Amino acid sequence: MTTSNPALTAGTMVHLADSTKRKWAHGDVREIAAGKLGPDADLLPAEGNSWDWRLSIASIERSGEFTPYEGFDRTLTVIVGELLELTIDGTVQAVEGLRPLKFSGNSTVSAALPTGEVLALNLITRTGVLRGNVRIVELSKKREQHLFGGQLGVLLQGKATVLREETEAPFELRDTMIGGEEDSPRISGRGFMAVVSLDLP
Structure with missing residues (x-):
């Protein structure tokens, strides 16, 4: 996914509506921002596809396997909807609303929707580079x-x-x-x- 590169200076408001809606395997996704982290904890915009962190909001409307993100860690938070069921490397995890779940992007992950589609906040960070x-x-x-x-x-x-x-x-x-x-x-x-x-x- 190509990043939208919004300004990331302190006090900047990033409007989700300004982000392009794109399709992904399970629904739609809007990227909030992506970039790197400076030595003084400054958020630096990404240059093209070169980023160490990415934040997005995605709808999960269909069950199935997630695309792996090898070399990254993922944190998923259900922000609309009741429940998302993830099977991570064979272990079932019930992800309730507003309860962040962190897991390795190297894992084999599949999603099920026992109570219907959900909307999720997704944070991806490069392992060993950022926490x-x-x-x-x-x-x-x-x-x-x-x-x-x-x-x-x-x-x-x-x-x-x-x-x-x-x-x-x-x-x-x-x-x-x-x-x-x-x-x-x-x-x-x-x-x-x-x-x-x-x-x-």
Whole structure:
């Protein structure tokens, strides 16, 4: 998949609607962003297909085998739908909504849809080059959630606002905010957000 190369500077909002919808074996996929990680935890855009991490949202509408990603780690989070059943190297894993599951891209993986199609947030990171983590946080209007360097926040449910210095902007459903060390974006509202953290090993 060729990357869309959005700007990844701190405080940038990446709108999912601006990403081209593409077909994949199990449904449709929209790439949020892809790139590398700088030494100061800066997110650097990908150059063509040269990337160490990629974040996307995909529909899983049909059962069947996933394409392997050898040399990468994958973290999958169901964001719409009740349940996805993955068989990973022969072991069945029930993936419930908003519960990230990490597994090796080298694994043999097949999907089943016991409760119907789902929508999933997918993080892929190059093994040994980057470590990726997805954490689901419940947002509050009273307690701000900061996004720091090497972090992206994806609004999964609800309504939220982004604050930087004295500015305030709406945070729309399934859009992504890029974090930063200086004047880190602060998120408040009601709902759930995926905090994607990228670190050097």
